[in-house]
Amino acid sequence: MMTSIDFLSWVRGPVFIMATAIFVFGISLRLLEIVSLRRKPDYSAPRGSRMVGGMRTLFSRSMYDKSTFQRSAFTIVAGYIFHLGLFIVTFLSVPHILLFRELFGFDWFGLPTILIDAVTVITLLAMLVLLIHRLKNPVRRFLSTFENYVVWTVTFLPLLTGYMAYHHSVFPYPLMLGLHILSVEILMVVFPFTQLMHTFTLFMARWHTGANAGHRGIQV
Amino acid sequence: MSKPQSIAERLSNQGFNRRDFLKFCGITATVMGLPPAVIPQIANALEKTPRQSVIWLSFQECTGCTASLTRAHAPTLERLIFDHISLDIHHTLQAASGEAAEQIRKQAMKDNQGNYLLIVEGSIPIGNPGYSTIAGMSNKDMLMEVAKDAKAIIAVGTCAAYGGIPHAYPNPTGAVSVEELITNKPIVNIPGCPPIPVAIAGVIAHTVTFGTLPELDSLKRPVTFFGQNIHDRCYRRPFYDKGLFAESFDDEGAKKGWCLYKLGCKGPVTSNTCATEKWNAGVSFPIESGHGCLGCSEPNFWDAGSFYKALSVPTGDFAQTAGYALAAGAAVGVATGLLNKKKKGDAAKNHETVTINDLDRKQQ
Amino acid sequence: MSAATFERGYKAFKEQIDAPIAAYFSSCVSCGMCAEACLFFTETGDPKYTPIYKLEPLRKVWEQEYTLWGRLKALLGISKKLTDDELAEWQELIYGSCTMCGRCTMVCPVGNDLVYMIRKAREGMAAAGHAPPDIIVGTQRAITIGSATGVGLPTLQAQIRRIERETGMKIPMDVQGVEYMALLSSMEIMSFPEYLEALAKIMKYAGKTWTLSSEGFEATNAGVQIGVSEIAKELVMRIVKAAEKLQVKTVISPECGHAYGAIRWEGPNLIGRPFTFRVQHILEVLDEWREQGKLKTEGFEKARLTFHDPCQSVRRGGVIEQPRNLLKMVASHFVEMEDHGKMNWCCTGGGGVGAIEEAHELRTKAFNRKKTQLDALKVDKLVTSCANCRLVLEDGLEAYEMEMPVMGLTEMIAEHLKEEGEMEKDKGLYRFSEN
Known part of the structure; x- marks a missing residue:
């Protein structure tokens, strides 16, 4: 019989290794797939710097002009809360930092658990609200494919199980912790083959757009 | 053997008065997590019930569990209970040996057929039974024989409950727990390496008092003692919530008594009562002494990763795996990159010039 | 004589896909913000005009031809191959309702340059014979x-x-x-x-x-x-x-x-x-x-006027400050529209849309965006610096029965040249x- 501790050991051990392997393999494959498609050189006389433009757009796309903000206020605000929350919970929670320390060999400051807990709740709510928006908003519903909902689910579950583990909801902590880790592993496996890749590729996308505009002397 | 006496009779023979007896009942109730209202019921039961016959078998074990129970300083509950059960046979403690000892066991089984409690300490080697035998009999055979007529079985210690250290990888003896062999008897697991004495005593007291086994969880552990994890009851918990951690065993945080999570404490996944009952007559428990919980009362705790790695850190060498995966991903990525380049190149090479006569479908 | 075929179009799509395209498609999370930047969506509310959706054929080719995962999906029949009928259906989206104005490019949070993609998608469409007859x-x-x-x-x-x-x-x-x-x-x-x-x-x-x-x-x-x-x-x-x-x-x-x-x-x-x-x-x-x-000028235009930024010279071309510097020389009542410069709204006729007869009705509907912008300013005159914008603006103003002269900026400057320059x-x- 597999006890919850056995389950926890299993997801902390072999499953995590497998998930890491698929995650890292998939990402390096996907990034190389993109880069290897290359792009043609631009022969037009530059008016500005590709480098400056590219660097600029890496950041500028996180800010919005007034009219765009007004038109998409909901998506922007909820999206911001969700992404920031996810970042804080993922990278500033002490147990997570220990995991990264194991991989990278260095660590950074973590936030008190109570704060992480609060941020998790906010992030979960933001995600729920974004899901409702995806289902209700004509454009988002129209654009959404099965993949969008898969991606939402595999992102939502680690947050939810993490929250439940901390609060010992439904199952005892060891089992819930195991489920939490498993849900992250599912996320890792799904990651390279879905839109979740935008985490990395958005920098490439912003760079290309910014560099092209920079070349033309436009700040985008 | 003399006629079984009730606990009350024994107590009064030993010079305890009624007041002491009720106090004892009160402690029993508290330990079992029962309301004060049941104290009279406990008193009543103990006054009338004859002493419970107990057979204690020791298999692949280190005697730590017995030591845990007997080291208790008088006059504790466990001591009282220990004095007031009829421990008919205990492999480690009894004076008799050899054939005589076996005779005693058989006699006790016969006298209390269907009524005795069987306490097992240690795991049972079934891979190679030769690793542990008693009087030429394998542990498994003895367990099956004694269990047959037992009222209930209490597996004391992690070895009996889950296989324990003998069961740890690569498990050379093929050690298994009691419940892996016995499926037709009520079993109570009291894991721990060793288990907390009060838990052993409390379960026996409950069995004697109510004639039934206490409420158990899915791992057959008494909920009273194993219903909560160490972490939730730990006096260092506030530091965890505040994010204050000892980074090493001798840093400022360690001296200030901060949370030991980062040093590998398994308190969050360990269900036990150490943080409240404590050890050595309530003096301390591992975390209070400055070391993280090893999770010794959990199944397979020995194989659940390093004692000194935080719970959130994967147990395997995933950094190395990541390295290999990166290399493999890069290799396949380069390969697909080349394929893509060829595909795109072919499309370009076979490009048919589009003139103004090629813009629509009909032949111009 | 040869003729356009689906295969030629498909090959052209394959040829066009490059690293930016792959990065763009990999990054889209279907947030739908580009829809709000496209006047064909804002004025009709029809989600099919969402810019990224217009690129679905190109996305399919990219996924199925240039990603391992996509090839697998196509092999297993999870994703469907691009069809000629699909391309025919997309003609309206890639040509008839995209002026390549690039406003969507400005708002995309992951930084996708949708015009860059449309430009490339048109190569495939044209080679497949799915460009609109007028074009x-x-x-x-x-x-x-x-x-x-x-x-x-x-x-x-x-x-x-x-x-x-x-x-x-x-x-x-x-x-x-x-x-x-x-x-x-x-x-x-x-x-x-x-x-x-x-x-x-x-x-x-x-x-x-x-x-x-x-x-x-x-x-x-x-x-x-x-x-x-x-x-x-x-x-x-x-x-x-x-x-x-x-x-x-x-x-x-x-x-x-x-x-x-x-x-x-x-x-x-x-x-x-x-x-x-x-x-x-x-x-x-x-x-x-x-x-x-x-270049010295004299006299000022007295009318309250505003400037319509031609998308291609401003947002896509980088000529942003120049028209303003010049306008200020000759106009005393120059006011900016709420969204101007890089964030202007298209005249509705760029990218060939103005030349497509079938798109006329939609274009007129979309012009409501410009009308709203102009109504908010209460201007008497509209200046621009693009002959195509000017034609489309005049057409739109007429359709909405708005009396407003449209002028070219260069002419306006020429009219105000100072005499001694002679x-x-x-x-x-x-x-x-x-x-």
Whole structure:
């Protein structure tokens, strides 16, 4: 019989290794797939710097002009809360930092658990609200494919199980912790083959757009 | 053997008065997590019930569990209970040996057929039974024989409950727990390496008092003692919530008594009562002494990763795996990159010039 | 003779996909923000006009041809292959409801350049024979006659003669060794010859030597519009050859934003080498002279007016401050629209949409965006710097029964030139006549 501790050991051990392997393999494959498609050189006389433009757009796309903000206020605000929350919970929670320390060999400051807990709740709510928006908003519903909902689910579950583990909801902590880790592993496996890749590729996308505009002397 | 006496009779023979007896009942109730209202019921039961016959078998074990129970300083509950059960046979403690000892066991089984409690300490080697035998009999055979007529079985210690250290990888003896062999008897697991004495005593007291086994969880552990994890009851918990951690065993945080999570404490996944009952007559428990919980009362705790790695850190060498995966991903990525380049190149090479006569479908 | 086939189109899609395209498609999370930046969506509320959705055919090719995962999905039948019917259905989305204005590119949070993608998608569509008939005809005219609207050299010559007769100014043609070679958009030749007149006036005023070329005067590029690089290249080569033959230093793109992008940014890439001459937008030239003090104006437009930014010269072209600097010289009541400059809203007729008959109704509906912008400002006059925008704006204003004159910025500057500048006149003209 597999006890919850056995389950926890299993997801902390072999499953995590497998998930890491698929995650890292998939990402390096996907990034190389993109880069290897290359792009043609631009022969037009530059008016500005590709480098400056590219660097600029890496950041500028996180800010919005007034009219765009007004038109998409909901998506922007909820999206911001969700992404920031996810970042804080993922990278500033002490147990997570220990995991990264194991991989990278260095660590950074973590936030008190109570704060992480609060941020998790906010992030979960933001995600729920974004899901409702995806289902209700004509454009988002129209654009959404099965993949969008898969991606939402595999992102939502680690947050939810993490929250439940901390609060010992439904199952005892060891089992819930195991489920939490498993849900992250599912996320890792799904990651390279879905839109979740935008985490990395958005920098490439912003760079290309910014560099092209920079070349033309436009700040985008 | 003399006629079984009730606990009350024994107590009064030993010079305890009624007041002491009720106090004892009160402690029993508290330990079992029962309301004060049941104290009279406990008193009543103990006054009338004859002493419970107990057979204690020791298999692949280190005697730590017995030591845990007997080291208790008088006059504790466990001591009282220990004095007031009829421990008919205990492999480690009894004076008799050899054939005589076996005779005693058989006699006790016969006298209390269907009524005795069987306490097992240690795991049972079934891979190679030769690793542990008693009087030429394998542990498994003895367990099956004694269990047959037992009222209930209490597996004391992690070895009996889950296989324990003998069961740890690569498990050379093929050690298994009691419940892996016995499926037709009520079993109570009291894991721990060793288990907390009060838990052993409390379960026996409950069995004697109510004639039934206490409420158990899915791992057959008494909920009273194993219903909560160490972490939730730990006096260092506030530091965890505040994010204050000892980074090493001798840093400022360690001296200030901060949370030991980062040093590998398994308190969050360990269900036990150490943080409240404590050890050595309530003096301390591992975390209070400055070391993280090893999770010794959990199944397979020995194989659940390093004692000194935080719970959130994967147990395997995933950094190395990541390295290999990166290399493999890069290799396949380069390969697909080349394929893509060829595909795109072919499309370009076979490009048919589009003139103004090629813009629509009909032949111009 | 060959004909367009689905296979040719599919091959063209494959050829077009590059690293930016792959990064863009990998990054989209279907947030839908691009819809809110597209006036075909904002004014109709129909989600099919969401910019990224218009790129679905290109996305399919990318996923199924250039990703391991996508190839697997196609192999297992999880994703469906691109079909010819799909391309036919997408014609309306890739041509009829995308002006390539690039406003979506400005708001995409992951930074996708959707116009870059549309431009490439059109290559596949055109090769597959799914370009709209109106655009095909225009492209054929550009090659055979000289421009998409059917305006050729004889028309230009007729206009030149008329201007020379009416103003007494000389419009130089095929003059070698001059500093500037000016290009024109056929719409300017046909509908707004004032531009050419203004240009001649300003050149004379600034004392610059310039010429037109009878072999390469048309600046618009139907090949870029329809998405056929070979045709676009042929059209660009006309200009390159003319400029190199006449040994000019600078080629001046007319106001038309599309023309500017086609020659300034796409041109060298179409021919596969840098130009040997400089390309400047007319407003860049004028602003440069303003800065150098060579352009002095007098008097102000009294009307309350605003400026419509042509997407291709502003957002996609980088000529943003120049029109404002120039307008401030001659307009005392210049006000900006709420979304202006890089964030302007398209006139609804760019990217070839203005030429597609079938798109007319939708375009008129979408013009409501511009109307809303103009209504908010309560202006009496609209200035722009693109012949195509100007035609579309006039059309839209008429459809919404709005009385508002639309003016070209270059003409406005020409009208306000300060008198003493005339001194330069003789010197300049004299030099021309010597050549």
